[in-house]
Amino acid sequence: MTSVPTDEEINLVTSRYREEEQRHHLHIYATKHNTHVTLTKPNRDALISVSCGNIGFRKAGRGTYDAAYQLAAYVMSRIQDQGLLTQIKRLEIVYRGFGPGREAATKVLMGSEGRNIRNKIIKLTDATRLKFGGTRSPAPRRLG
Amino acid sequence: MQLPVSLSAINSQAPLTSPVARKLNYPRLDASTGRSIDLDPSKGRDLVRGLAQLNSLISRNKVRADFNKQRFHERPGLKRKRLKSQRWRKRFKEGFREVVGRVSALTRKGW
Numbered sequence: 001m002t003s004v005p006t007d008e009e010i011n012l013v014t015s016r017y018r019e020e021e022q023r024h025h026l027h028i029y030a031t032k033h034n035t036h037v038t039l040t041k042p043n044r045d046a047l048i049s050v051s052c053g054n055i056g057f058r059k060a061g062r063g064t065y066d067a068a069y070q071l072a073a074y075v076m077s078r079i080q081d082q083g084l085l086t087q088i089k090r091l092e093i094v095y096r097g098f099g100p101g102r103e104a105a106t107k108v109l110m111g112s113e114g115r116n117i118r119n120k121i122i123k124l125t126d127a128t129r130l131k132f133g134g135t136r137s138p139a140p141r142r143l144g
Numbered sequence: 145m146q147l148p149v150s151l152s153a154i155n156s157q158a159p160l161t162s163p164v165a166r167k168l169n170y171p172r173l174d175a176s177t178g179r180s181i182d183l184d185p186s187k188g189r190d191l192v193r194g195l196a197q198l199n200s201l202i203s204r205n206k207v208r209a210d211f212n213k214q215r216f217h218e219r220p221g222l223k224r225k226r227l228k229s230q231r232w233r234k235r236f237k238e239g240f241r242e243v244v245g246r247v248s249a250l251t252r253k254g255w
Contacts, residue, residue, distance in 0.1 A: 094176070095198075098208050110191060121191060122183055124198050127176035128207055131214050140216040 023090040023122060028072075028105045033063040035101025037075045039084070048078050052101075068101030072108035076117070085116055092123040179207070 022042045029036040036051040052062035052071050061067055079085060093109070095102055108114050109121070171177075179201060183194045202208060218226070 092180075098211060106195060118191060123180055124183065124191075124194050125176050125180035126198060126202055126207065127179070128211055130175070130207065130210055134214075137214060137217040140218070 023092045024088045025092045025094050026075075026117075027094045027096065027127075028102060029096040030068065030099035030101030030105070031063075031097050032099050033060075035062075035068040035071055035099060035104070037071055037101075037105065039075065039079065047084065048075060048082075050075060050078075063099065065100040065104045068099075068104035069108060071101070072105040073113045076108065076113045080116065088117065088120055090122045091117055091120040092125060093121055094125045094127050096127045096129070098128070179205070 024042060024047075025038075025040045025044065027036070027038040027040065029038070034052050036049070038046050038050075039048040040046050050071060052067040055067065055071055055074060057064075057067045079088075109118060179198075181189075181194045181198050181201070183189050183191065189197075
């Protein structure tokens with residue numbers, strides 16, 4: 001029983017996953033009351049991190065579909081202005097949460113604003129955080 | 145000094161570039177790894193298809209339902225009540241479908 005992996009095994013694992021490591025990520029965190037869009041480097045350092053408040057929406061306006069659409073469009077234009085299109089070769093879309101921003105950002109990606117990065121997308125992921133048991137949630141609200 | 149036979153055999157197999165010297169780069173393996181879809185335009189898995197696949201995967205695994213359930217705490221008594229009514233409704237639906245299917249089959253035959 002080899003507890004020590006052989007050299008070929010190491011090469012197999014590292015070479016295949018070294019090139020897979022080199023994907024940028026576009027995180028779309030869509031809560032009920034806001035949407036955050038973050039573009040990160042392969043090592044998960046943030047390059048662009050904005051939410052609906054940055055666009056100019058306030059309070060309840062931040063949690064709307066329209067705000068999220070404008071935010072995603074803004075991020076596309078920022079990517080272009082900062083010249084990141086040449087840097088980003090492979091892109092992964094990471095969804096988190098089920099707010100209105102999820103659909104809105106998808107529409108942007110599939111529409112004319114996202115035409116430049118659509119070809120670079122190689123992976124779609126859902127990273128919604130779920131508890132396995134976990135801490136106790138607040139009591140259910142009794143609204144009228 | 146002569147090395148014992150067993151030691152020399154081990155030394156010939158273990159190269160200098162053993163994992164002690166190199167770091168193994170394992171991929172990221174967390175909860176989201178199982179909920180990811182690789183897109184492959186050459187095999188027909190483009191963005192639209194991939195999104196549809198992702199959505200079906202999420203609904204199959206009840207991610208959205210679990211997420212909504214976890215927002216507020218449901219005490220054991222209410223949970224038991226909810227499960228009881230859910231199970232009854234499921235059972236009733238099956239029985240109802242069976243009866244309706246039987247009736248329409250008979251109607252088709254002319255009864």
